[in-house]
Amino acid sequence: MRGAHAGSIGVRVQSAPRRATKSPRRPAMRARALLFLLVVYATYSHAEKSKFYYMESICKDHFLQRQYRKVDGGVLWSRNERNLDCTVTFQTHSILQRFMLHFDLLQLDCNDHLYVYDGAHATAPPKADLSCRNTKQQVGALFTRSNFVTLKYVTDNWGTDANGFRLVITAVKDPKHGCKEFRCKQREFCVSADLTCDGVDHCADGSDEDTATLCPESGGTGAGSAWVAGCAGAAALVAGAAATAACCACRRRAATQRTRLHLQELASSNGGGSGAGAEAGATRLPGNPELPAGPCGAARAGRLRRAA
Structure with missing residues (x-):
């Protein structure tokens, strides 16, 4: 190698192409979103209280109508839907259960009919045919008698905002099969303990919402209290996630600054190549006393000089 001095060799250090660095905000946002979803899931899984269904939403999609919905307790809403011919089926979680249905609101037009079938299909004669002549x-x-109930709702193209119904659906079990959940007072049916103090009368006698003994802190608004508690917990966890994300971002910035300072110190201590044959802007790398390796290992400066 011509023009190379014995003690040094010029090595051009080319800067690697800069990679697109991920913004520290993205992990923080992902962490917040994940924690928020976990909070929502934990809130609903801890208290799978009444599930709310709306005929307007269910009946828009034929696929949604054909699904069997497993529930411990639910509320089915209808409000002046027109030109419907909609069927929806509910199923209990256990074959030992059956359904109890009662209305909080029932005000149908005379040309509208709600058919109730004891089973998974709307084929046999209905258990009930409800219209304007019926009240709750x-x-x-x-x-x-079975662990299925099928509801078929047929309406015409006329109605008022007062037309509709609010149907409470509850999976109940006879106490002779053993009751480890909540037992209603009057009928003594066993219902899920998660349905207590949720603001919906699942026992049809008010015993699962008894503010005097069962849920005095709710004051009859157990569902609202649960929502407030859930929102407060979610806000606390989101705030904690934001603080954690900010801490991580600060640490990442500090690590980046330390890396930059280290590189600047290396560049200032090494300087440029001092050899006559060194190219302009070359830098000698630290920690490598040997010259570039040849076929027989690391080449010594003397060998290179003799070869030149």
Whole structure:
């Protein structure tokens, strides 16, 4: 190698192409989103209280109508939907359970009909055919023999905002099969303990919402209290996630600054190549006393000089 001095060799250090660095905000945002989803999931999984269904939403999609919905307790809403011919089926979680249905609101138009079937299909004669002649007091509580109930709702193209219904659906079990959950007072049916103090009367006698003994802190608004508690917990966790993300971002910035300072110190201590044959802007790398390796290992400066 011509023009190379014995003690040094010029090595051009080319800067690697800069990679697109991920913004520290992205992991923080992902962490917040993940924690928020976990909070929502934990809130609903801890208290799978009443599930709310709306005929307007269910009946928009034929696929949604054909699904069997497993519930411990639910509320089915209808409000002046027009030109419907919609069927929806609910199923209990256990074959030992059956359904109890009662209305909080029932006000149908005379050309609208709600058919209740004891089973998974709307084929056999209906257990009940409800229309304008029926009131919630007259209908009372309906019970299925199977662990399925199918509802078929047929309406015409006319109605008022007052038309509709609010149907409470509850999976109940006879106490002779053993009751480890909540037992209603009057009928002594066993219902899921998660349905207590949620603001919905699942026992049809008010015992699962008894503010005097069962849920005095709710004051009859257990669902609202649960929402407030859930929102407060979610806010606390989101705030904690934001603080954690900010801490991580600060540490990342500090690590980046330390790396830059280290590189600057290396560049200032090494300087440029001092050899006559060194190219302009060359830098001698630290920690490598040997010259570039040849076929027989690391080449010595003397060998290179003799070869030149």
